[in-house]
Amino acid sequence: MVRRCSVAGCNSTAGLHSFPADLKIRRQWLHALGLEDREFPPRAGVCKLHFTRDCFSNAMQVEMGFSTQLVLKSNAVPYANVTPPARTSPPQRRLEASTSSACIQLPLSRDVSCQTDPLETHTVGTQLSLKTLPPHFRSEDLATGVQANVSCKDFGVGTSNADPLCLSSTPLKRPRLDLDEQLKDDALAHSSLEEALKGQDSTSDPADSITASLDSTLKSENSSTPTHNSKKYIVYESCIMELFNVCPVCTRACDVRTQRLGTFLSVKQWCPRCTFTRHWSSQPVIGSVPSGNLHLSAAVYLSGASFIQIEKVFKAMKLQFFRYETFQRHARAFIEPAVIHHWKATQDVNLQSLSQEEKVIVCCDMRADSPGHSGKYGSYATMDLRTNTVVDIQLVQSNEVGGSCHMEKGLKRSLALLESRGVNLDCIVTDRHQRVQKFLRERNITHYYDVWHMAKGISKKLEAISKQKDCEKLKKWMKSIINHIYWTAASSTSEPEMIAKWTTILNHVRDVHTHEDPLYPKCEHAIRKTTDKSKWLQADTLAFYKLEKLLTNKRTLKDVAKLSPHHQTSSLEAFRAVILRFAPKNVVFPFIGMLCRLYLAAMHYNENVDRPRAETAEGVPLFKISFPKSRKEECRVKPQKTQPTFGYVADMMDLIFEKVFVNPVPFTDALLAIPVPEDL
Numbered sequence: 001m002v003r004r005c006s007v008a009g010c011n012s013t014a015g016l017h018s019f020p021a022d023l024k025i026r027r028q029w030l031h032a033l034g035l036e037d038r039e040f041p042p043r044a045g046v047c048k049l050h051f052t053r054d055c056f057s058n059a060m061q062v063e064m065g066f067s068t069q070l071v072l073k074s075n076a077v078p079y080a081n082v083t084p085p086a087r088t089s090p091p092q093r094r095l096e097a098s099t100s101s102a103c104i105q106l107p108l109s110r111d112v113s114c115q116t117d118p119l120e121t122h123t124v125g126t127q128l129s130l131k132t133l134p135p136h137f138r139s140e141d142l143a144t145g146v147q148a149n150v151s152c153k154d155f156g157v158g159t160s161n162a163d164p165l166c167l168s169s170t171p172l173k174r175p176r177l178d179l180d181e182q183l184k185d186d187a188l189a190h191s192s193l194e195e196a197l198k199g200q201d202s203t204s205d206p207a208d209s210i211t212a213s214l215d216s217t218l219k220s221e222n223s224s225t226p227t228h229n230s231k232k233y234i235v236y237e238s239c240i241m242e243l244f245n246v247c248p249v250c251t252r253a254c255d256v257r258t259q260r261l262g263t264f265l266s267v268k269q270w271c272p273r274c275t276f277t278r279h280w281s282s283q284p285v286i287g288s289v290p291s292g293n294l295h296l297s298a299a300v301y302l303s304g305a306s307f308i309q310i311e312k313v314f315k316a317m318k319l320q321f322f323r324y325e326t327f328q329r330h331a332r333a334f335i336e337p338a339v340i341h342h343w344k345a346t347q348d349v350n351l352q353s354l355s356q357e358e359k360v361i362v363c364c365d366m367r368a369d370s371p372g373h374s375g376k377y378g379s380y381a382t383m384d385l386r387t388n389t390v391v392d393i394q395l396v397q398s399n400e401v402g403g404s405c406h407m408e409k410g411l412k413r414s415l416a417l418l419e420s421r422g423v424n425l426d427c428i429v430t431d432r433h434q435r436v437q438k439f440l441r442e443r444n445i446t447h448y449y450d451v452w453h454m455a456k457g458i459s460k461k462l463e464a465i466s467k468q469k470d471c472e473k474l475k476k477w478m479k480s481i482i483n484h485i486y487w488t489a490a491s492s493t494s495e496p497e498m499i500a501k502w503t504t505i506l507n508h509v510r511d512v513h514t515h516e517d518p519l520y521p522k523c524e525h526a527i528r529k530t531t532d533k534s535k536w537l538q539a540d541t542l543a544f545y546k547l548e549k550l551l552t553n554k555r556t557l558k559d560v561a562k563l564s565p566h567h568q569t570s571s572l573e574a575f576r577a578v579i580l581r582f583a584p585k586n587v588v589f590p591f592i593g594m595l596c597r598l599y600l601a602a603m604h605y606n607e608n609v610d611r612p613r614a615e616t617a618e619g620v621p622l623f624k625i626s627f628p629k630s631r632k633e634e635c636r637v638k639p640q641k642t643q644p645t646f647g648y649v650a651d652m653m654d655l656i657f658e659k660v661f662v663n664p665v666p667f668t669d670a671l672l673a674i675p676v677p678e679d680l
Contacts, residue, residue: 005047007033007080015048015070025075033080050078058274061250066274227284227291228657234319235282240267244280247271262322264290286661293322297330298656302339302649304582304600336596337667338656340674342648343599346606350391351421354384359426361385362418363450363569364411366433367576368585376588376680379598380410381575382418385429385567388609390575390602392417395595397677408435415443429564432457448564452573455485461550471543476535477509481551484508489563502560506548511536575605591676600648608644 004011020026029046048070053059055076061067244256244267252273259266265282283292300310307327314321354360364382368375375398382392394410401409411430418425427446430436431453440447459482466475484505492498500519507515511530513523530536537544550556582604583589583597614622622640660667 005049006044007035007046007050007078010047010049012047012049016045017048017051017072018045025077028077032077046078050080051076052079058250061274064249066249066276226654226657227286228295228653232292240265240282244269244278247274247276249276250274260320261290262293262326263296263320264292265320286657289661291657293326294330294334294656294661295653297322297327298335298653299649300327301331301335301596302600302652303646304597304604306587331593333664333668334656334660336592337664337671338652338660339596339599340671341660341667342652342655343603344670346603347391350384350389350606351418351423354391354418355422355424357386358424360418360423361426361429361567362391363429363567363572364414364436365431365569365572365576366408366410367579377591377594378408378410379579379594380408380414381572381598381602382414383569383572383575385571388571389606393595393598393602395591395598397591397680399680400677408433408439411436411439415445429567429569431569432559447562448567449559449562450569451486451489451563452568452570454559454563455482458482458485458550458556462547465543465546465550468546470541471546473535473537473543474547477537477547481505485560485563488560489565492565495561498561498563499557502557503552505551506544509537509544509547510539571609575601578605592671592674595674603648604644604646607646607648611641611644614640614642 004013005016019029033046033050048056051072055073055078056062056070057073058067058071062070241256245254246252247254247269250271250273252271254276255270255272257268257270259268263283264285267280267282269278269280270276283290285291286294299305300307307324311321311324313319361384362382363385364380366378366380368378378396378398380394380396381390382394383390392414394413396410396413415425425445427448428440429448429450430440432449437447459478462474462478462481465471466473466478484502488498488501492501497519500515500517503517504515504520504523507513508523513525513527515521515523537547579598579601582601583594589597616622623637624640625635626638627635
C-alpha cells in the first residue's frame, strides 16, 4: 500500500515526512494544520509540498544534485494549504527530488547572496580548485538526475502540485501569509542561510572568503613566480585538518585520509553524506618528485650544510623529513650535475678574461682532507692574485699518485689547463714544497715562495730553541725576527740584496747596527739608547750560536733569496678556511661529492671576495676583534665587511628546476665524463 499525504485534499506521495515523536513539536504540527491527534493513523505523514524551503537542512544539496532526500530541520513546521505559484517560469532544468514525479516549484524570494553568484573578486591559492567539483555534478539525463544550473542569482521554496523541485532562472516568490510572522521567519531563515552558505560556491573553496580580498596584482605576481622561488611556511597538522574535517557542501563530518612523502603531504577528503570528494597537496609535484623535497635537498647541499645536522633540527622540531637515501638520490641526479655545469661556465669566463692579460701571477697550494700523510684527497687550488679569484681546482686521490705525499700532481693539471686556454704566466707563488720546486725549475717558470710559510717554519724552530736551557732570551726576539722576514722580502729588489738584509739580524740582536756587507752597510732605523741591556745577545753564548746556525744555513739562505716581494698566498689561505664550511676534514665524501663541495666553496669565495667594508648609518666604518691561533693570547682589530651574498645558490636553483630537471641528460653526461679513481 502506497503511503500518501494525510492532509485533507492532498494525496501527494512526494517526500513524505512522518509526524515527529516529540510531543511538543507534534502538537505544533497539528495546530499549524488545524487538526487533532485522533484524526491521524500511526503511519500518517506530511508531504514536502506543505513545507517551505528553509524548513529543509539540505535543500541546497538536493538542488545541486549532491543528495536525493530532503531532511527536515528539528524545528520545522508545515503549512496547511498548498498555494500555487504567482506566475509561471520559463522552461527550467530539474533536480531529482524523489522517486515520485511530484516536485516542489521554487518561488520567488529575496536575494540572499546565492553561493552560485559569479565572484566579483579574484581568488588566489585556493584549496578547492575550479576542476575539483565539476566531475561530481549529475548528468543532464532526466533518468539519472539533472545537472544544476548555476547561472541564477535568486532562489526560493514554494508549493506546487504539478511542477518538480527545480532551480529557476526567474524564481517565483511565495505569497505572504501573516505579514508579521512571515517577516520574522524570513529574517531568521535568510540570516541562517547566509551564514551556512557564505563562501560555499560549488566551484570555489571556503577559504576564498579570506583570499578573495587580496589585490589582483599580488595574484599576478604569485602566478608568475617559479615554484622554487615562492614563499614557504611551517604549518601544523592540526591546522591543516581543520580545513578538511567538515564538508564544505553539507557541513557534516568527513572521512579524511593523509599520505606523506618526506615533506610532502597529500590529503583526501570524502563526505559519506553528500559524496563530496577533494584531493589537496601541500606542494606542487614536478613529474613524480615533490618540489619541496627536491628544493630542500638542493638548499642543504648548495649552502654547505650537513644533512645529519639538519635532520637533527627537524627531529627536534617534529618536522617531517625525508631519508638520507632520498637526499643522495637528489644529489646524484640533479644537484651535482648542476654544480659541475655552473662551475664550468663561470670558470670559462674567468679563463677567457685571463687569456687577454699580458702577464698573469697566480698562487697555488694543496690542501689534504685530513692532517698528516694519511689524506685520502688532495685538492690543488689555483688563484689569480690580481683579482683574488679561484680559477681552477684539481682533486687528486692518493691512489692516483702512489701515496698522499705525491699530491702535488694537481699543479701539473692546473698548469696544463692554463696553457690550453692561452694564459701567459709571469710567475707562480707557492710554499717551499721540494717537488714543486723541481717541477717548476724544469719548466723554466719563475717561482717565488710565500713569506708566511717561511715565517711559520722559522717561528716553530725558534720556539723550540727558546725552550732549551740558556736560550730563553730568544723568546723576546721571536716577533722581531718574524717581522724582519717580511721587511726583507718587501724592501729588496734583488736576491743578493735580500740575503744581505737578512743576515743583518745577527748584528742587530747584539746591538750592532753597522754591517760589513756593502749592499746594506747600516740599519735604517734610528739609533736609540736602551735601558734594558739584558735583552741583547752575546756572540759567545749558546743562544746566539743556535740562532746563527738556524738563520744562516744553506737552505735558509737559498729560500730567502726566492721570497715573493709583493704577492703572497694569504688570500688562498682564506679560501681554504671557506672550504672547511663546505667540506670539513673529519667527514668522508665520495669523489664527485668532494669535488662539487670544492666548487661550491670556490663560487662562494669568488662572489664575496670584494665585499665592501661595513659602515653604520652615519658612515662610520665598523671593526671587529679576532683572536687568531698564530697570535697566542693576543687579539687583532680587523675591519668588518658587509654580509656575504649567495647569488650563486639562486642561479643554481634556477638551473636545477628549469633545465636539469626538465632534461638531465646533457648535464649527467658531463658529470659522467669526469674520471673517477677507484676506491681505496
